[in-house]
Amino acid sequence: MTATGKATQFEYKALHKPNQLIYGLGQTAVITGWTVKQAIAKHLQVEDYAVIGQLYSPTRGINLLVRNLLFNPHVHFLVVLNATKEDKNAGAGECLLDFFRHGVEEAVSDTGRKAWVIRSTIPGYIDIEIDINTLDKLRHSIECKEVKSIESAVSLIKSYTELQPLLPWGMPVEFPMSMVEPTVLPGSRYGHRIEGKTIAETWVKIIHRIKTTGTIRPTGYDGQWQELIDLMAIVTDEPADFYFPEPNYLPIDRPFLEEYVSQILDDASLREGLKYTYGQRLRSWFGRDQIDQVIHKLIGEIDAASAVMNLWDVKDHEKGGSPCLNHIWLRVVDRELSLTATLRSNDMFAAWPANAMGLRALQQHIRNEIYQRSEYDLKMGPLITISQSAHIYDDTWDNAERLITNQYAAIFNQRSYYDPSGNFLIDVDGKEIVVTHTTPGSGEVIKSYRGKNPLNLLREICATSPAIQPEHTGYLGIELQKASNCIKNNKSYIQDQ
Structure with missing residues (x-):
């Protein structure tokens, strides 16, 4: 303590996702979005910050972030790095800023659950169990500012360090958090095949299969996931402009998809704090444009079984941050172009629909380029994804249950009686x-x-x-x-x- 009775060092204690954070001794919390947290931490001393963490999703991350801040009232400053295309696409940083700017209102989430909905154009929710007066006190007790670059973030954080330490704005507060415990039926852990006409239909079937028989295991970070190993999903008839149900129950929409597709099709320059994009790995990471390579391969040898693209770098074992999407194969059989992709680790609830649509867009792009450059007018064949670890994180179990309740029966009852076996x-x-x-x-x-x-x-x-x-x-x-x-x-x- 100083002569004025103010604390000079603080200890941040996280109730939720503690292993995903970098801890310091200061009074400033730093949210880095999709920028790796170490990219900012390496420019700071531990006295400069209270905690540094990433924020990927407004519907999954903000609720836990708010709970952690309520338990650490010594935090007086919040710096939100909102710098990349991925941040803009996800909207998590913007939604968090809107929470501090505009607050919340009582409504229902997209799954029909009663919640505090953030007053934002980007959907974001906080548990209704948290008292509204406590949320308002948090909003008015923490100074929240947005920054657009690592340099400006470091500068702002250091400016807060130069201020006199402040007393905590309240006492640590913890609210009980309900958890859904799945009922798991017996079933095979390895090797599953799921087929649907559209990505939306296939996704609902995937979620149902994992929630029904998936094994519950600890994740490599915090919490649990429910998992099947080696799940093959086959999409047979996704339309060229993509199918979005009405009302849309997918975790993505068309504006998000437009931004996401560019991350697969387009190259990207190396940027501090960002590990890679899939487009960067495909276009330039290995010194070759692999997308262009497979186009030339198939034009020259339409029956080739070696039109392969690789996103795995052997250095990924050493430095971490390895891509979830590892390999892509293109095949032409009976003038039909199919695409098969393997993913080592796949968040099937939040990520697979975007993964599948992005891969379908890549498949369509390759088909169109072959048509433009040759005499081959290929049909679009199936999209196949093979997810080695197909899982659902515990913070989406409730949403998954609601999706199954609302959608699975209708999709199952629309089944086709066609069987390729005859x-x-x-x-x-x-x-x-x-x-x-x-x-x-x-x-x-x-x-x-x-x-x-x-x-x-x-x-x-x-x-x-x-x-x-x-x-x-x-x-x-x-x-x-x-x-x-x-x-x-x-x-x-x-x-x-």
């Missing part, structure tokens, strides 16, 4: 069941099965054609049993009646 025609010949397997398109006969025991027949069919869709397998079981019952009771059997 069709099965069931008849009775005397005392035997006869099953004829035909192709899905032309109806050409592939194979026939005969027998008296419906279970043995079903096993034989599934062993011969293991890719039959699960619902189709269930249907076959029902029809085979009906045919068997008709034989036993000397009744005629007609399929589907």
